Amino acid sequence: MLVTNNNLDFFLIARSGQCFRMHAEGDTVFLRTGSRFLTIHDLGQGVLDLSCTEEEFPFWSHYLDLHGPYARAIRAIPPEDTYLLSCVSACRGLHLLRQDPFETLISFILSQRKSIPAIEQCVEKLCMLCGEADDSGYAFPTPQALAACTEKELRGCALGYRAPYVLETARLVCTSPLPPPNTRLSDEKLLSRLLAFPGVGIKVASCVLLFAYHRLGSAPVDVWIQRVIDRHYGGVNPFPALGPYAGLYQQYMFCHARLFEHPEGSG
């Protein structure tokens, strides 16, 4: 179905590092989450052709956060933060997806010390190992399917030392399901709940808070953001002072750093 939206850049989102099953090819974006699959064809002039029915559209509208408070968040940026403003103007059209908590948790556990292409390969292998197959490809594994795997099978997906983390986390989720995306738990409670899983530290837990629970104040600090902090904020983390949209601002900076800045000494 056709959707008009001038303020959404799927090609940017696909490269934003918040999800690992979204790929751009030419003017088309392919997106997979859980057992769902969507293609987005950019017809130009802000018109997008989504490969979903009207019945499915509410799911995708919510997932893509089509009605998020982006304009308001941008207006709330302190005018003296010129670096952040320049990131926003270079990365307009970025949205924060509302991803599935389990899929996000597992994806970010296995992301540690891996490059984005390596993460995408790992996730795909995991889906092929124990995700349900249909004619469009493989679904993300359920907690039960993942928990039924052996550590050896997971290592076969190039998970390395993260294999037992993923396995144990899947088993724990089977026993005690993750809070739903609309949980009323406070950020702090949710964070400590996530930190209890093996292989989950502050960075991964913050990512799950931001990307699955849409807690826009959660600003994960990874090596890219640490470089931003060192270069542009004199080594002082600016996010605690940036209020309820700090995590969204972090994403603008992250995209800007990855797509437009160069890491130290990499040419």
Added chain:
DNA sequence: GATCAGGTTTGCA
């Protein structure tokens, strides 16, 4: 072949 990539855990001061 050494180093590093969107980190976490463990051990030791």
Added chain:
DNA sequence: TGCAAACCTGAT
């Protein structure tokens, strides 16, 4: 509380 070192694997 803070800092290294170790950990799998693929890419450069």
